[in-house]
Amino acid sequence: MNTSTMACRLGCxxxxxxxxxxxxxPGMPHGKKAGERCIQxxxxxxxxxxxxxxxxxxxSDFSATIDVCGTSNAQALQLITELEQMT
Structure with missing residues (x-):
C-alpha cells in the first residue's frame, strides 16, 4: 500500500x-451520509x-494519498467509497 502524500487534485x-x-x-448540522454531496x-x-x-x-485533517485517492478523480471516488463501505 502506497501511503505517500500527494497534491490534492483541485476539482475532484x-x-x-x-x-x-x-x-x-455549516448547513448540515447532522453531518452527511456516505455518497451524499456536501452542501459546502x-x-x-x-x-x-x-x-x-x-x-x-x-x-481539514484529510491528507490526499495515492492509496486513497488513486490516480484520477474517478478512481478516488471509487476507492473512498470502498473504504467507507469497509468501515
Missing amino acids: GACCIAPSISSPI LDNNNLCKLFGDESRPKVC
Missing part, C-alpha cells in the same frame, strides 16, 4: 462526496470552507 471532490461525516458541517462543495467541486475555521476537523 471525492472526499466531500464518498465518505460519511458525523460531525456538524461548489459547482467546481471545490470546498467553500477551505481555510475557514468552521470547516470540520475531519475535513
Whole structure:
C-alpha cells in the first residue's frame, strides 16, 4: 500500500462526496451520509470552507494519498467509497 502524500487534485471532490461525516458541517448540522454531496462543495467541486475555521476537523485533517485517492478523480471516488463501505 502506497501511503505517500500527494497534491490534492483541485476539482475532484471525492472526499466531500464518498465518505460519511458525523460531525456538524455549516448547513448540515447532522453531518452527511456516505455518497451524499456536501452542501459546502461548489459547482467546481471545490470546498467553500477551505481555510475557514468552521470547516470540520475531519475535513481539514484529510491528507490526499495515492492509496486513497488513486490516480484520477474517478478512481478516488471509487476507492473512498470502498473504504467507507469497509468501515
